[in-house]
Structure formats: structure tokens, C-alpha cells
Amino acid sequence: MIKFEDVTKIYPPSTVGLEKVTLHIEKGEFVFLVGPSGSGKSTFIRLLIREIEPDRGKIAVGGRDLDTLRSWKIPYLRRNIGCVFQDFKLLTNKTAFENIMYALVVTGAATSSSKKKAAEILSLVGLGHKAESYPHELSGGEQQRVSIARAFVNHPPLLMADEPTGNLDPETSMGIMQLLYRINKTGTTVLMATHDREMVDRMRRRVIQLEAGRVVRDQKRGGYGED
Amino acid sequence: MGRISFFFKEAFGSLRRNYFMTIAALVTVFLSIVVLGGVLVFVFLTDALLQEVEKKVEITVYLKTDPDPTADEVTTMQEQINSWAEVKNVTFVTKEQALQRMKEDYADSPEIFESLTSNPLPASFEISLIDPQAVDIVAARFEGDSIVDEVRYGKEIADKLFAFTDQARNFMLIFIVLLGVVSILLISNTIRLSIFARKREVEIMKLVGATNWFIRWPFLIEGITVGLVGAVVAVAVVLAANHYLLGRVSDNLAFLSVPVDAVPYVLVTIILLGVGVVIGAAGSAIGLRRFLRV
Secondary structure (H helix, E strand, O other): OEEEEEEEEEEOOOEEEEEEEEEEEOOOOEEEEEOOOOOOHHHHHHHHOOOOOOOEEEEEEOOEEHHHOOHHHHHHHHHOEEEEEOOOOOOOOOOHHHHHHHHHHHOOOOHHHHHHHHHHHHHHOOOHHHOOOOHHHOOHHHHHHHHHHHHHOOOOOEEEEEOOOOOOOHHHHHHHHHHHHHHHHOOOEEEEEEOOHHHHHHHOOEEEEEEOOEEEEEEOOOOOOOO | OOHHHHHHHHHHHHHHHOHHHHHHHHHHHHHHHHHHHHHHHHHHHHHHHHHHHHHOOEEEEEEOOOOOOOHHHHHHHHHHHHHOOOEEEEEEEOHHHHHHHHHHHOOOOHHHHOOOOOOOOOOEEEEEEOOHHHHHHHHHOOOOOOOEEEEEOOHHHHHHHHHHHHHHHHHHHHHHHHHHHHHHHHHHHHHHHHHHOOHHHHHHHHHOOOOHHHHHHHHHHHHHHHHHHHHHHHHHHHHHHHHHHHHHHHHHOOOOOOOOOOOOHHHHHHHHHHHHHHHHHHHHHHHHHHHHOO
């Protein structure tokens, strides 16, 4: 699903983003990406959605080579990667329902079925009753649910979450994790960058630990710290 | 909900939401197009005036006074002039008529004529031409004629006037082009401000996988709407002002006979609306360009 081959990214003048990272993530995996701030988690994710390009090395997502990808095809890459962020990144002037519709209309999906789809996915994340609420009328946990619903509404093969629980209390975080877990069960590969030690320890999934841009640990069923 | 109606809904929704920016952009478009329209109308008006002046280029042939030509000589000459193809009309003005005209012109100060013992004014032919450009050729034919004293046709004045207006016209053309560029810059700046406020929005759209054109269309529709509405109001103002001013001018300056159809209103309207649309679209496109590189 994701292949990094000897990937290096340096931010000018000399800040290391990633250094010689090689790793493979298979289809259907649930992977935690851990490490302190500045260790390269965000660089990893930004490379993945082609927001930035590596200085050296090759990246492939879903069999697509990113360095030969034409820039006009980037939107189509992104439709295959559901993105969830710490700050939710919802369109503030649209309701929960409209936010999800936007992701559907973008793909040119048929319209009457997409309305049904959007309504369904909202009830799936437990927000069927808040469809007409605007982001500022929702709690952090609810906003993150909308954001996950939007990321997943097109059933992308890969869902990528950057600190999705970073702004949420432990109880709400647990609900978000369960949602991601359920999404993973449908066969979607989930990659989650996180600081949340307790969550990682509890889930016992593959853990990739980054430090100063290098992979220092890649463990099949790991915890947050080494054990 | 089709794609196009989605774009329109997005565009009008954001025009309403960002009403302050909408008004700022509208005022900018409006002012630019009012100035542009004013200049345009002025160009058409001076053009029409020029043509009027051109038409009025007349040849006046003054006959000798000492001795005055005989009636036969006058008739022969009039017939000869009439036979020329370039001539539209020829009128003979007798010495008496000339004096009468002068008296009318100076009706306020009749004392000028009190000391006159005889009529010093010459008789003359006034010739108007079908093609004003032929004035040189026709005038030259009177050279050396025994009863002709002087030929006048205001050639120098006309030439100077033409040279001046040609320059004025070029100047205005450059002015119009500059004005257009300034308008586009102003509007793209205004729109860029409004887009800057929505930078986050554009980023999110890109993250969700929107293509550049998907993001661009609503912004373009916004820009074109602003351009068109601003232009419509501006056209109304320009045409109303033109109507009012023309009325004042022809009331007060009767000698400036501007033909009624001097300004082609339909053409001016189409040009100004077109400019409004182009300015709005170009402004949006330029303003958005930077933010699409995410």
C-alpha cells in the first residue's frame, strides 16, 4: 500500500525532515507512527499526500509512483487517501452534511445517491442528528467524527490521521479510536501519527517510531515506548 | 444538484458571506468602469465633433473689388464651379449681402459702420465640397484667375486641429489601456484579499482532492458576477451622465452641433460590460493563482 525507499527530505537550509527512510505498509494494516515533535511524522504524511516532494528516494502509494505523478493528477491521488487532522480542517461555513457532500461532489459522484451516502456515513459516526450543525456548533469530538466521515465517505483504500486525538480528552479519544478501528476492519489501511501513549499501548498494533527523521523502531505489535 | 448549479450555489453563498469584500470589489469595478466609460464616451464625442468640423471645411473665394467683376464674369465663374464634380454647393455672396452679414454680426456696436462712406467688402463665392479632403485641389484652380483676389479655406486651422486631435486620441488610447491594467490589478488585489481570508478553505478543498478547476470555478463565477454587476451600474451612470451633459452642452454651446448618434450607446454598453466580465474573471484567476499551489 505504501512504499518508502531510501527517502530523504531536507528543509532548507539544513533541517532534516526524513533521512533514508525505507518502509513498507501492507494493505489492511493499522499502523501507529510515533515519535516526539520534529521527529518527522508530519513530513512523512505531507510526502504521502504529495504536499511536498522528497529530495531523494522513491515513494509509492497504492502502486502509484509519486515522483512520476503529474501535478494535475494529485487531486486523484488525494481522493484515494482519506485525511484526518488534529485541527479537523472542516469548512467552517458549511454544515456537517455539506462538508461531507463537498468531498463527494469533488469526485463528481452522482448526486441523489451521494446525498444518501452522506446521510448514511453521518449516522455511522453517530452524528445523524447533527447533520445541519455548523462546525462551531459541534464539540471537538463531534467535529473530528465529521472529519473522519468526510475522509471515509469515498471509501479510500488508505486513511491517514495526523494526531486525530491531539485536541480531545481521553474518553472522546477512545471513541475516535474505535471509529478508526472499525474503518480498518472494512479493509482500509489506517496510518495514524500520534503522541497518545495510552492509546498505542492499548491497541497493540504495528508501531513505527521516528526520531530525528530516522526510523528507530518498527515493531509488529508494539507499545508507545520500547518494551 | 448538478455540478454547475453547485458552483453557482458556492459562488453566491460566498458573495453573501463575504459581503464586505464583495462591496469593496464592486466599488472598485464600478469606479474603474465609470472612468473608462467616461473616456470612451469622450473619445466618441470628439471623433464626432471632428467629423463635423471636417464637413465644415468650406472654400471662400473673395473677388477683386477694384474694379468689381461684372455680372457676366460672376455668372460664368459660378457655372464653371458648379460643373466641378467635387463641389456640393456654391453660393454667391454679393457685396451688399456681405455688409449686411457683418452688420448682423456686430449688431451690438452699430457705431463701427457710421463712418463708412462706401462698401469696402468684396463679393465672394462660398463653396462646400462633397469630399472635404479635395479642398486643396479645388482651391488651386482659382490661382491666377483675373477676378479672384484671395482664396481661403481654413486649411491650416483644420490641419492643426486634426494633428491635435490625433494626438489626443492616441493619448486617450494609451490612457484606456493603462486604466484597464490598473483596474485588473486593483480588482485582483481586492479578490486576493478575499481569497487570502479563505486560504484555509482552499487548502482544505485541495486536501479533499478537489481539482484546481473545481476550486476555481466558484471563484471565477464570483469575479464575473462582481465585474458584471459593477459594470451594469457603471454603464447606467455613464450613459445618464452623458445624456445630461450633452443636454447642457447643446443648450449652452449651440455652435457645437454634436450629432445625436455621436455615441454608439449599444457598442459602449457592450464594451463596458465585456470589460467588466474580463476584469472580474482575470482578477479572480490572478488572485487565486498563488493559493492553488498547495
